[in-house]
Amino acid sequence: MKTLNYWQAISEAFAEEMERDETVFIIGENVQESPFMITKGLVERFGPERVMDAPLSELANAGATVGAACAGYRPICDLTFADFIYCAADEVLLKAAQQYFAHNGQVNAPCVFVGVAGGGFGTGPEHSHVPSAMILNNPGLKLVLPSTPYDAKGLMKAAIRDNNPVCYFFHKKLMGLTGEIPEEEYVIPLGQADIKRKGSDVTVVATLYMVHHALTAAEKLKDEISVEVIDPRSLEPLDMDTILESVKKTNRVVIVDEDTERCGVAAELGQQIMEQAFDYLDAPVRRVCSRNMPVAGAAMEKYTIPNADQVISAIRSMVE
Amino acid sequence: MPELTKDQKLALYRGLVRARKYDELNVRMASEGKLLTFYHSAQGHEAIGVGACSVLRKDDYVYMHIRGHGVPYAIGKGIDPKNCVAEHLGKATGWGGGITGVHMVDKENGVLGVGGTIGSCFVLSAGYALAAKKRGKGQVCVCFTGDGGMQRGQAHEAMNMAASWKLPVVWVVENNLMAWFTPFCDTSAVKDIAQVAKAYDMPGVIVDGMDVFAVREAVEKAVKRARKGEGPSLIECKTYRFRSHSEGRPDACHNKLRPQEEIEKWKERDPVKLCRERLLEEGVLTVELMDGIEREYAVEMEEAEKFALESPYPDPSRLPEIVYAP
Numbered sequence: 001m002k003t004l005n006y007w008q009a010i011s012e013a014f015a016e017e018m019e020r021d022e023t024v025f026i027i028g029e030n031v032q033e034s035p036f037m038i039t040k041g042l043v044e045r046f047g048p049e050r051v052m053d054a055p056l057s058e059l060a061n062a063g064a065t066v067g068a069a070c071a072g073y074r075p076i077c078d079l080t081f082a083d084f085i086y087c088a089a090d091e092v093l094l095k096a097a098q099q100y101f102a103h104n105g106q107v108n109a110p111c112v113f114v115g116v117a118g119g120g121f122g123t124g125p126e127h128s129h130v131p132s133a134m135i136l137n138n139p140g141l142k143l144v145l146p147s148t149p150y151d152a153k154g155l156m157k158a159a160i161r162d163n164n165p166v167c168y169f170f171h172k173k174l175m176g177l178t179g180e181i182p183e184e185e186y187v188i189p190l191g192q193a194d195i196k197r198k199g200s201d202v203t204v205v206a207t208l209y210m211v212h213h214a215l216t217a218a219e220k221l222k223d224e225i226s227v228e229v230i231d232p233r234s235l236e237p238l239d240m241d242t243i244l245e246s247v248k249k250t251n252r253v254v255i256v257d258e259d260t261e262r263c264g265v266a267a268e269l270g271q272q273i274m275e276q277a278f279d280y281l282d283a284p285v286r287r288v289c290s291r292n293m294p295v296a297g298a299a300m301e302k303y304t305i306p307n308a309d310q311v312i313s314a315i316r317s318m319v320e
Numbered sequence: 321m322p323e324l325t326k327d328q329k330l331a332l333y334r335g336l337v338r339a340r341k342y343d344e345l346n347v348r349m350a351s352e353g354k355l356l357t358f359y360h361s362a363q364g365h366e367a368i369g370v371g372a373c374s375v376l377r378k379d380d381y382v383y384m385h386i387r388g389h390g391v392p393y394a395i396g397k398g399i400d401p402k403n404c405v406a407e408h409l410g411k412a413t414g415w416g417g418g419i420t421g422v423h424m425v426d427k428e429n430g431v432l433g434v435g436g437t438i439g440s441c442f443v444l445s446a447g448y449a450l451a452a453k454k455r456g457k458g459q460v461c462v463c464f465t466g467d468g469g470m471q472r473g474q475a476h477e478a479m480n481m482a483a484s485w486k487l488p489v490v491w492v493v494e495n496n497l498m499a500w501f502t503p504f505c506d507t508s509a510v511k512d513i514a515q516v517a518k519a520y521d522m523p524g525v526i527v528d529g530m531d532v533f534a535v536r537e538a539v540e541k542a543v544k545r546a547r548k549g550e551g552p553s554l555i556e557c558k559t560y561r562f563r564s565h566s567e568g569r570p571d572a573c574h575n576k577l578r579p580q581e582e583i584e585k586w587k588e589r590d591p592v593k594l595c596r597e598r599l600l601e602e603g604v605l606t607v608e609l610m611d612g613i614e615r616e617y618a619v620e621m622e623e624a625e626k627f628a629l630e631s632p633y634p635d636p637s638r639l640p641e642i643v644y645a646p
């Protein structure tokens with residue numbers, strides 16, 4: 001075992017996959033200097049042809065990514081901020097997502113779009129969102145949301161090897177988080193949830209930084225309520241079985257999501273749980289999400305995104 | 321163009337010093353951990369905003385670039401820098417009510433907002449200009465952007481639209497040879513951005529972006545043209561940023577630090593210095609006057625900091641009220 005932090009884990013996955021497969025390359029703004037560290041050191045190792053500093057155009061970068069993927073490469077497109085995926089909407093949501101379907105399964109686009117998501121730095125609208133529901137609303141795209149260094153590395157390797165376009169959002173607040181990584185190579189298949197903490201009274205489903213709020217809540221409540229924390233790790237594909245199994249055991253579920261509440265991931269998961277495990281529920285499914293507004297900046301940010309206290313009170317309200 | 325009056329020249333110099341002092345305040349506050357959001361220093365870029373805005377009317381629109389978070393442009397339009405400081409501290413007296421972080425707004429002075437996505441300014445400013453044209457009062461929109469912003473599709477889509485509809489918009493591109501940590505020459509097919517104007521059959525000029533007088537003259541000409549209904553122009557200001565892309569980040573280019581000699585070389589043409597030297601030589605400025613101006617704005621910035629620190633945070637209960645207009 002070795003200890004790496006979250007961005008190093010992502011970077012190591014890039015390096016190993018680039019080593020393993022010549023068709024893997026990285027394209028994006030400043031990937032040679034890497035404002036979010038994840039490509040640090042790669043240009044020295046693989047050269048500027050495979051770590052390509054691209055123009056300030058998410059649309060051109062994403063489009064070139066999709067095109068190259070259709071033509072036999074496995075590009076990784078760094079959009080820097082996840083929010084900027086909106087700037088590349090045509091290429092990601094229409095072209096990448098629909099490529100395979102639109103061409104009768106004859107052309108596929110194996111590529112990864114990465115971006116740093118979420119709040120925590122007060123950077124305000126256009127720089128702080130976790131745009132996951134928008135991705136899920138466009139079938140054809142996969143969606144990965146890692147919450148630990150171990151997951152970040154294993155899931156990135158799976159994402160690069162996947163034959164579909166994968167959106168992979170990592171979180172601003174997790175960049176420096178350290179964790180143990182095996183020396184030997186490993187891949188975490190997409191669509192396998194991880195039980196981050198076992199419990200028997202309430203199930204909390206969360207991704208990205210929200211997993212850590214859920215774990216904090218579980219720890220604080222440990223003498224009163226036994227909380228199980230499930231991290232789906234990818235929302236497409238989604239490991240519903242693990243979630244349902246947990247719900248059948250605890251009969252109560254709180255979903256924590258940093259994306260906007262309205263029409264969000266939590267609404268989707270809650271509905272699926274209701275459809276598939278209604279008889280097991282002792283209480284309505286509860287959501288803790290970002291409020292139905294853009295993420296505010298500076299000191300107001302904290303009033304718009306979820307915190308651990310909200311998760312604690314949601315859990316408490318389930319057992320009262 | 322007629323020779324500028326002494327007062328006009330002094331006003332330009334004052335604008336430069338004020339913008340620089342404001343920038344220095346932010347840089348210091350960023351290093352002290354006081355800013356609640358990021359800060360992109362404008363040091364080196366001041367002549368562009370100050371020079372361009374000196375020819376505008378109060379009812380003209382400006383779309384501000386991220387350098388200095390708009391202050392070099394905004395002060396020329398009449399905005400008070402203390403509200404900018406307050407916004408960066410997340411205070412209710414800030415020009416975004418302490419809610420936006422950096423998406424500043426001062427409607428009174430023609431600042432309708434600032435985008436977080438670089439390059440989005442082009443199409444919106446075409447929209448401001450469309451409104452100005454419809455209103456028929458001779459208003460113009462001056463949109464400031466970087467060389468990076470020019471690389472987005474919006475730039476070209478907006479130019480085509482504005483040129484075909486003769487919209488009163490002036491695009492001022494601050495070409496500082498860098499976009500984040502990537503040099504311009506790596507990602508641009510053309511050396512001079514101004515030449516892009518040819519493709520849309522509109523004037524495209526190159527200006528020394530360190531020279532506030534040159535910027536003023538070029539923008540004045542473009543603004544006159546726009547006011548007469550003759551359509552948009554593109555002005556490329558050659559400039560340089562003296563500090564890193566944003567505070568707290570290494571001043572990198574690719575994966576190395578930017579060469580110090582290059583920075584020093586450009587600093588010889590520091591816009592504040594260039595203007596000061598010229599005005600001293602012309603006798604418009606005296607050493608005493610110069611010191612007085614320095615002191616005046618140093619005091620203003622001290623007061624702005626105090627104002628911001630002492631201002632209250634916004635009431636979070638306001639948040640739902642600003643999602644939809646009533």
Ligand SMILES: Cc1ncc(C[n+]2csc(CCOP(=O)(O)OP(=O)(O)O)c2C)c(N)n1
Nearest residue numbers: 087436437438466467468469496498499500
């Ligand atoms: C659409 C979009 N892509 C990327 C960014 C991140 N970003 C912020 S400033 C910047 C560089 C802008 O370069 P330029 O337009 O040349 O202005 P400069 O910073 O050099 O003044 C980048 C890439 C952004 N804010 N928006």
